[in-house]
Amino acid sequence: METFALLLNGFAIAFEPxxxxxxxxGCAIGLFIGAMPGLGSVNGVAILLPMTYLVxxxxxxxxxxxxxxxAMYGGAISSIMLGIPGASTAVATTFDGRPMALQGxxxxxxxxxxxxxxVGGSVGVILFTLFAPPMAEIALTFGxxxxxxxMLMAFATFVGxxxxxxxxTLFSIFIGLVxxxxxxxxxxxxxxxxxxxxxxFFHGINFLVLAIGIYGIAEMLWTIxxxxxxxxxxxxxxxxxxxxxxxxxxxGTWKTMMMGSFLGYFVGILPAAGATPGALMAYGLAKTGxxxxxxxxxxxxxxxxxxxxxxxxxxTGAMLPMLTLGIPGSPTTAILLGGMVxxxxxxxxxxxxxxxxxxxxxxxxxxxxxxxSLLINVAFIPAFIWVLKMPFTILAxxxxxxxxxxxxxxxxxMHDVWLMLVFGIVGYMMRKLDYPMAPAVxxxxxxxxxxxxxxxxxxxxSGSFSIFFTRPFAAVIMVLALLFLTLPLMKMxxxxxxxxxxxx
Amino acid sequence: MRMAxxxxxxxxxxxxxxxxxxxxxxPIGWIPDEGPGGGAWPFWLAAGMLACCIAIVIRGVKRLTPxxxxxxxxxxxxxxxxxxxxxxxxxxxxxxxxxxGAYGAIPVFLIFYLRFMGGHSxxxxxxxxxxxxxxxxxxxxxxxxxxxxKGFTEPLxxxxxxxxx
Numbered sequence: 001m002e003t004f005a006l007l008l009n010g011f012a013i014a015f016e017p018x019x020x021x022x023x024x025x026g027c028a029i030g031l032f033i034g035a036m037p038g039l040g041s042v043n044g045v046a047i048l049l050p051m052t053y054l055v056x057x058x059x060x061x062x063x064x065x066x067x068x069x070x071a072m073y074g075g076a077i078s079s080i081m082l083g084i085p086g087a088s089t090a091v092a093t094t095f096d097g098r099p100m101a102l103q104g105x106x107x108x109x110x111x112x113x114x115x116x117x118x119v120g121g122s123v124g125v126i127l128f129t130l131f132a133p134p135m136a137e138i139a140l141t142f143g144x145x146x147x148x149x150x151m152l153m154a155f156a157t158f159v160g161x162x163x164x165x166x167x168x169t170l171f172s173i174f175i176g177l178v179x180x181x182x183x184x185x186x187x188x189x190x191x192x193x194x195x196x197x198x199x200x201f202f203h204g205i206n207f208l209v210l211a212i213g214i215y216g217i218a219e220m221l222w223t224i225x226x227x228x229x230x231x232x233x234x235x236x237x238x239x240x241x242x243x244x245x246x247x248x249x250x251x252g253t254w255k256t257m258m259m260g261s262f263l264g265y266f267v268g269i270l271p272a273a274g275a276t277p278g279a280l281m282a283y284g285l286a287k288t289g290x291x292x293x294x295x296x297x298x299x300x301x302x303x304x305x306x307x308x309x310x311x312x313x314x315x316t317g318a319m320l321p322m323l324t325l326g327i328p329g330s331p332t333t334a335i336l337l338g339g340m341v342x343x344x345x346x347x348x349x350x351x352x353x354x355x356x357x358x359x360x361x362x363x364x365x366x367x368x369x370x371x372x373s374l375l376i377n378v379a380f381i382p383a384f385i386w387v388l389k390m391p392f393t394i395l396a397x398x399x400x401x402x403x404x405x406x407x408x409x410x411x412x413x414m415h416d417v418w419l420m421l422v423f424g425i426v427g428y429m430m431r432k433l434d435y436p437m438a439p440a441v442x443x444x445x446x447x448x449x450x451x452x453x454x455x456x457x458x459x460x461x462s463g464s465f466s467i468f469f470t471r472p473f474a475a476v477i478m479v480l481a482l483l484f485l486t487l488p489l490m491k492m493x494x495x496x497x498x499x500x501x502x503x504x
Numbered sequence: 505m506r507m508a509x510x511x512x513x514x515x516x517x518x519x520x521x522x523x524x525x526x527x528x529x530x531p532i533g534w535i536p537d538e539g540p541g542g543g544a545w546p547f548w549l550a551a552g553m554l555a556c557c558i559a560i561v562i563r564g565v566k567r568l569t570p571x572x573x574x575x576x577x578x579x580x581x582x583x584x585x586x587x588x589x590x591x592x593x594x595x596x597x598x599x600x601x602x603x604x605g606a607y608g609a610i611p612v613f614l615i616f617y618l619r620f621m622g623g624h625s626x627x628x629x630x631x632x633x634x635x636x637x638x639x640x641x642x643x644x645x646x647x648x649x650x651x652x653x654k655g656f657t658e659p660l661x662x663x664x665x666x667x668x669x
Contacts, residue, residue, distance in 0.1 A: 171556035178549045185542035225583050393622025409650050451545045459539035
C-alpha cells in the first residue's frame with residue numbers, strides 16, 4: 001500500500017509540465033537515436049548527459065530514462081526497415097522483421113515491435129515497482145564488505161556470462177578500474193597516477209570522458225567504417241485499419257509476449273547479460289516452443305514479438321540493481337549511475353529514503369515514457385524513415401560536435417577533450433580487435449566506489465580477506481561471484497571431457 | 505589482423521608496466537592502522553592488466569583467437585583513409601578550439617565535413633555552419649551558462665554577453 005502511495009506521488013512528479021515535456025522530448029530523441037544504425041541507448045545517454053545541467057536531477061534522470069526507453073523502441077525500426085539493427089539489442093528483431101518488410105508487411109512488423117515493446121516495458125516496470133522497495137530495504141543493511149562483494153559480482157558476470165574473450169574482458173575491467181583510480185588518493189590525499197604532474201589528472205578522469213570517447217567517438221568511427229551505403233529502405237503504408245488488424249492478430253501472441261517480458265526482465269538484472277542476450281534467448285525460446293519453428297526467420301510475427309518484449313523488459317530490469325544496490329545492470333545504467341553522482345546523489349539504497357521524490361518520480365516516469373514511446377513510435381513512422389534516409393555525412397559531424405562539447409562541459413577543461421579523443425581513437429582500435437568496451441565503462445563508474453569499500457573492509461578485518469566469507473550476505477555474493485569467474489574454466493573443462501566422448 | 509592483436513597486447517603490456525611503476529610511487533603494502541597503501545589498488549590492477557596482456561599476446565602468437573586466425577588486414581586502404589580523415593578532422597577541430605575557439609572551429613569542421621567529405625551543396629553546408637554554432641551558443645552560454653573556449657575571438661563576444669545580461 002505504501003508503495004502504491006509513493007508511486008502515486010511519483011506520478012504527480014512525472015506529470016509536472018517540465019517533467020512531462022522532458023519525457024516526450026526524451027522519448028522522441030531516443031527513438032531517433034535508437035533507429036540510427038549503430039547507435040543505441042548507451043550512445044544517446046552518454047552524449048546527451050552533459051546537456052542535462054539545465055534541469056534539476058529528477059528532470060535529468062527522467063529525460064535520460066525516456067531516451068533509454070525510446071532507444072529500445074527505436075532499435076527495431078532500422079532492423080525492420082533497413083535490415084540493419086539499430087543497436088545490438090535489436091539484432092534478433094532483424095531475423096523475422098526484415099523478411100516481413102520484404103514481403104510488404106513492414107507496417108505490421110513495426111506495429112508488432114512497438115506493441116511488444118510496450119508490453120515488455122510495462123511488465124518490466126511493474127516488476128520493478130514491486131521488487132525495488134524490498135530490495136532497497138535489504139540493501140540498507142549492507143556494509144563495506146557486501147558492497148565490495150556486489151561490485152566483484154558485477155565484474156564477474158562479465159567474465160562468466162559476457163561471452164567475450166576472457167583475457168580481453170578482464171583487461172577491459174582492469175583498465176577501467178585503473179583509470180577510475182587516477183587523481184587524489186581518497187585516504188592519504190596524495191596525488192596518484194597523474195602522469196608527470198599534468199594538472200588535468202588531479203581531478204581524476206571523469207567517467208563521461210571515457211563513456212563519450214568509447215560510445216561517441218569510437219562508435220562513430222566504427223559505424224563510418226562499416227556502413228557501406230547502398231542499404232535498401234523498405235516502404236511502409238500505415239493506416240488506422242491496418243494497425244487495427246495487426247493489433248487483433250497480436251492478441252494471439254500474448255503468451256510469447258509474456259514469456260519475452262519475464263525472461264527479459266530477469267536476464268536484464270544481471271550486469272553482464274542485459275537486453276541483447278535477453279532478446280536472443282527469448283527468440284530462441286519462442287522458436288523452440290513453437291508449433292511451426294521452420295516459419296521463424298521467414299517473417300513470423302512471434303519472432304518480432306519475443307525479442308522486442310524481452311529487450312524492453314531487460315532495459316527496465318537493468319535499472320533495478322542500479323537504483324537499489326548502486327550496481328548498474330547495463331552500460332547505459334552505468335552512465336545513469338555516474339550521472340547520479342554528478343547530480344550530487346549517492347547511488348544505492350539510501351536514495352529511496354533520502355530522495356524519495358527523485359526515485360519515485362523516475363519510476364513513475366518510466367510508465368509514462370513507455371506509453372509515449374509507443375504513441376510517438378506509431379504516429380511518426382514516416383518521420384523515422386525520413387531520418388534513416390538522411391546521409392550519414394550530415395549526422396556524423398553533428399554527433400562528433402556533440403561529443404566534443406559534451407566532453408568539455410562537465411569540467412570545462414580542454415584536457416578532458418583531448419583525453420576523450422585519445423580514448424575514442426584507442427577505443428576504436430580495440431573494438432576492431434574485439435575488446436569488449438562495456439566492462440571498462442562499468443569499471444570506471446564503479447572503481448571509485450569499489451576501492452573505498454575494499455579498503456574499509458580490510459581495515460575492519462586487519463587485512464584478512466576472510467571478512468568477505470564470514471558475513472552471510474557477503475559470503476553468498478562472493479561465492480556467486482567466484483562461480484561466475486570460474487564459469488568459463490568449468491565450461492572449458494566440460495567441453496574437453498565431452499569432446500572425446502563425442503569422438504568415440 | 506594477427507600482427508595488430510600482438511602489437512596492441514605488447515603496447516598495452518608496456519603501458520601496464522608504466523602504470524605499475526607510477527602506482528608504486530605510493531605505498532603498495534599494508535600500513536598499520538591505515539590499511540592498504542594508496543598505491544596498492546592501482547598497482548595490483550595494473551599487474552592484472554599485465555597478466556591479461558601476456559595472455560593476449562600468447563594467444564595471438566598461438567593463433568587461438570578469431571582475430572589472430574583472420575587473414576584480413578587490420579585496416580584496408582579504404583578504412584585507413586576514412587579513419588585518417590575523420591580522426592584528423594576531429595583532432596584539427598579540437599586543436600582549433602584553443603586558437604579560434606569553439607564558435608570558429610565548429611563551422612570550419614562542418615564546412616570541411618559536409619562540403620569536402622560529404623559532397624553536399626554550399627547551401628546546406630552554409631546553413632549548418634551558421635545555425636549549429638548559433639544554437640550551441642544559445643544553449644550552452646545563455647541557457648546553461650557554461651562557457652565554451654573562445655581563443656582569440658573572446659573580445660568579439662563581449663557585446664553579445666552585454667546584450668543578454
